[in-house]
Amino acid sequence: MALKTDAVGKSWPAFDYEIGREKIREYVNVMGIDNPVHVDAAAAKAAGFRNIVAPPMFVVVYSAGAMGPVLFDPEVEMNFAAMVHGGQEFQWGEPVCSGDLITTTPSCKEIYEKDGKGFYVFETVSVNQDGAQVVHATWTNIVRGV
Amino acid sequence: MSELNTGDSIEELKVTPDKYVPHRYAGATGDFNPIHIDPEFAKMVGLPGSILHGLYVMGLVAKTSAGAAGGDPRALKSLSVQFRGMSFPEQEITITGEVTGVEGDQVTVDVVAAQGDSQVIRNATAVLEIPPG
Numbered sequence: 609m610a611l612k613t614d615a616v617g618k619s620w621p622a623f624d625y626e627i628g629r630e631k632i633r634e635y636v637n638v639m640g641i642d643n644p645v646h647v648d649a650a651a652a653k654a655a656g657f658r659n660i661v662a663p664p665m666f667v668v669v670y671s672a673g674a675m676g677p678v679l680f681d682p683e684v685e686m687n688f689a690a691m692v693h694g695g696q697e698f699q700w701g702e703p704v705c706s707g708d709l710i711t712t713t714p715s716c717k718e719i720y721e722k723d724g725k726g727f728y729v730f731e732t733v734s735v736n737q738d739g740a741q742v743v744h745a746t747w748t749n750i751v752r753g754v
Numbered sequence: 755m756s757e758l759n760t761g762d763s764i765e766e767l768k769v770t771p772d773k774y775v776p777h778r779y780a781g782a783t784g785d786f787n788p789i790h791i792d793p794e795f796a797k798m799v800g801l802p803g804s805i806l807h808g809l810y811v812m813g814l815v816a817k818t819s820a821g822a823a824g825g826d827p828r829a830l831k832s833l834s835v836q837f838r839g840m841s842f843p844e845q846e847i848t849i850t851g852e853v854t855g856v857e858g859d860q861v862t863v864d865v866v867a868a869q870g871d872s873q874v875i876r877n878a879t880a881v882l883e884i885p886p887g
Contacts, residue, residue: 634782638775639813643825655826664820664830665813669783689799693808697834703827746834
């Protein structure tokens, strides 16, 4: 069965997420990150942030809602039973703070076959309410036995 | 902050996630894939038991990398990883890193996350920006 590549170049609707301090607190608690800039507004401002700041990997929280519809798009035809998360890359820009409204736009960069596996490479770009880019992400999913 | 040079090791992180960490990570991030929180479901799809979220382990890699810059969340400019294996709650994870390049303020670190004999994340590259002073 040939790999379906119809979705290459496709973009999906942008997803908005408003950053809340209690979600940041939950995230840093489970990750064991104890820097006060993530929970205390005064400490964050003293360190030069606009407000309580999210750790870089909080990106998974505000961009997950953008990636959901991508993976379930019939045009992508993702075989979840044989799928693994193969790789991930983030490039961070402006810090993300409590109260920010982050807009994430996903697109499909490439779908290709290599060594009997299907590689699905998606990109997301997230910007804040001022239009400043906060992250550029590349998500690679691998499907065995294509 | 100590100055980092090529070949230096960064401070390693050892953590043993308790059996409820995947549940708390699911709650924090919204990723409720049952392979992470339901051992019976995980076994049904051929896994030995529930497995840790790969992005949780990547989060530990990010935390360890930022730790080399005093934990400043601005310092981590990029992180690229390949997931090469699964990892499990209640077993120790060790994150280690070595500086592979220094150019001006930019420090590149090669990071590995291992559990037992398995390197669950390797070929991880973190780029830190550490301003002078």
